[in-house]
Amino acid sequence: MKKIHFIIFGLLCCGKIFSQSIFGNFSILPNQVIKLEGFNGLKNYPISSTTIDEKGNFKLNYTTEDYGIGYLMSSDNKPIFVILSGENIEIVGETLSYTETIKITKGLQNKLFEQYAKEHPKREQVLSAWGYLEKIYASDSLFSIQKSPLKAIYEEKLRIKNEDDAFLEALPKDTYIKWFLPTRKLVSSVSTIAQYRPEEIPETIIAFRNLDYTDPRLYKSGLFKDAIESHFWLLENSGNPLDKVFEEMKISIDAMMEKLVINEKVFNEVTNYLFDLLERHSLFQASEYLALKVLNENSCTINNDLANQLETYRAMKKGNIAPDIIFTKSNFINPSRTITKLSDINSKYTVVVFGASWCPKCNEELPEIAKLYDKWKSKEVEVVFISLEDNRKSFIDFAKSFPFRSYSDNKKWESKIVKDYYVFSTPTMFLLDTKREIILRPNTVKQMDAWVDWYLKE
Template identity: 75%
Template sequence: MKKHLIAFLYLITTPFIFSQSISGNFSQLINQPIKVEGFSGLKTYAVSSTTTDEKGNFKLNYSKSDYGVGYLIASDNKPLFILLSGEDIVITGEALNVPETIKIAKGQENLFFEEYAKEHPRREQALSAWGYLEKIYTLDSLFSLQQKPITAILEEKQRIKKEDKVFLSSLPSDSYVKWFLPIRKLVSSVSTIAQYRPEEIPETIDAFRKLDYTDARLYKSGLFKDAIDNHFWLLENSGKSLDNVFEEMKLSIDGMLVKLATNEKIFNEVTDYLFDLLEKHSLFQASEYLALKVLNEGSCTINNDLANQLETYRAMKKGNIAPDMIFNPSFFVNPNKIVAKLSSLKSNYTVVVFGASWCPKCKEELPEIAKLYSKWKSKGVEVVFVALEEDRTAFINFAKGFPFISYSDNKKWESKIVKDYYVFSTPTIFLLDNKREIILRPNSVKQMDAWVDWYLK
């Protein structure tokens, strides 16, 4: 009896785990699995799942902790984005892959979102069209004297922008959608602004710099990753010189880190992702700047994987002297290509490549280096391949046909040479001069070959 009483008291004093629902009917989804997923920073997670009944009815639950943006998805794999803003939501339609039939029957926040999602793209298209006409009437001498249409074009552009603002200002001040829609507009309008409205680029970049990645609304919005991607894409495609682009990226990185320093978890998540993004786009000056800023950030603890990855930029940046390599003569693949140490090479330049037979990219890059080796060698460039292997046979089979120095001590990541060079991924390439000064960190064989063609004509 006592146990039952405790259980009853627990139920009436403890909030239900799920307090809101998403229900409705999809007439073409009969006895089909359907689920809702939410966003958490760069990742998604399962919120709730069920199976539609024989008439296509369904009901899913979500809690206050899921507050943000989620998406419904069924067997047709066509997601429907919805706002999990603390209200019951009712949706009807034929199926998720027939979006023109879908209606929000209940859920004021989602009704606001649905209305804006239909109207805003049309406003954006009209703005781009008026912008195109504005350029014709202001730059073309045939039309530039026609003040009346120019005035009309400017007035219509202002009217459209005002219409957008009026809609947003009419929304309740505490609603999630009022915050979400301008951020969504910012993120989604980047390519249009870069292509058709470049005069808005400075304002747009400034808006990105004001974003706070520690804001829970942004973290749960599904826009977290896109905001980072589009911010730096716009900087890269702003029409400025590469030097100016890097300066702008430094300003953006500085602004992001100031706010991120208050949340260690998100600090690591954002900086790790941004570092990889900059590396993939070959924006090495920006990635190096980020790496050094993060390593010098005293208010946050960097996770070990990220710290090791970033440390290579402090220890192995351009202008530094690379460590010497002491080789064991037994570990070379070719007895005619044996050296005692790296510093004993007499070449003007040395390309040091860290790779492995198990690395898919290395299987493309190393044979390509082999094809280019005779050209590089004729211009004073030697190649040293250091393999991160444990299996001696695999190393020999992989490297036996290479015409350049190939070496492996069979210790993989635990090799002293690998650790001395702070290698965290394969392939990793360094270009050294005859004093072992690091003069380039090529991101590909193609970039290295372009350097040879340009600087060693």
């Protein structure tokens, strides 16, 4: 008896008691493996798996550590999402890919989830349709004289919204679904709101700013990444001028940081992902603001990779003076075009480009710069290419045809030049004036060429 008690106590201490289960029958999936996975922030993880028996029956288990959203996956790779909230769940159907055959027969929260997942998209579609008609009846002289239809449309839209709100309001208090469905509705609605209901944009942005990314319910919801992306997508597509968009993004970043600083792990996870998202969307003012905000935050320790990446924005932001570069003449390709230091270049502007032969994007961008070089040079824009190679032959093979100065000390990331300019990825470009003041950090050759066309037009 003591041995049994000891085993039970040990399992409880480890937190691995599988006290809840998902079971049921998929009639045309006998002998196939079915898996249950969950979410931790930006990542998913395996919870349990089993082989469906010959009659289509299966059973999977989960623990309190998995509370949140999970998904079932079989060999057809069609997931079914479930709420892992402490209840046993029974699911029957033919296969996961035939969602119309699937029915939740046990588990109150999952039944409600299934019902809302079917009804809410229909309401959204109808609201969009009514919204389209409402605009026509309100603005087109052919229809605007008809007041009764316009009133009826307004009343039907209100009825549909109230019906949806009433469903959410009636959800059992203190349950996961009570939090999850409104949050899922917020995240999934942004494209519809931006396109059909722009009047709802301000309140939707406020709702996003009120999200707490340290909330375990959000961390385990599968909505973690989507919430970040939807929030900033809506800001970008709000219809505001770009300057206003950036101001709104700064407000949103401040709101996120205020809550994130209490959880160092999530702080690093969110800021790392958001920074990458802003960079990918060429929202450089916002990414620079985020970088400086994170670097100046004393409450959390930033992981080294992220800190190094962000440091370039503090050290190499627009308006700063870029370090002069001291060259070794033998490290240039063309001996007739060597210089001793960057400041020796006699040109109004200089583009310093960091890249390498092993960088796929550089193999696209550097040849484009070569094509544009004569045009840029005619407008007094010089180019210096700093190659992050580790051997001379690779450097020469890659850069020998370029018409601009090309240089490599063969030290790759350990090069003093690379470290002085805080380069963490390739290609990286800086546009400098005669004083080496950084006036632009172009993300692409296309952006740099657009600057030349706009600011140096005759």
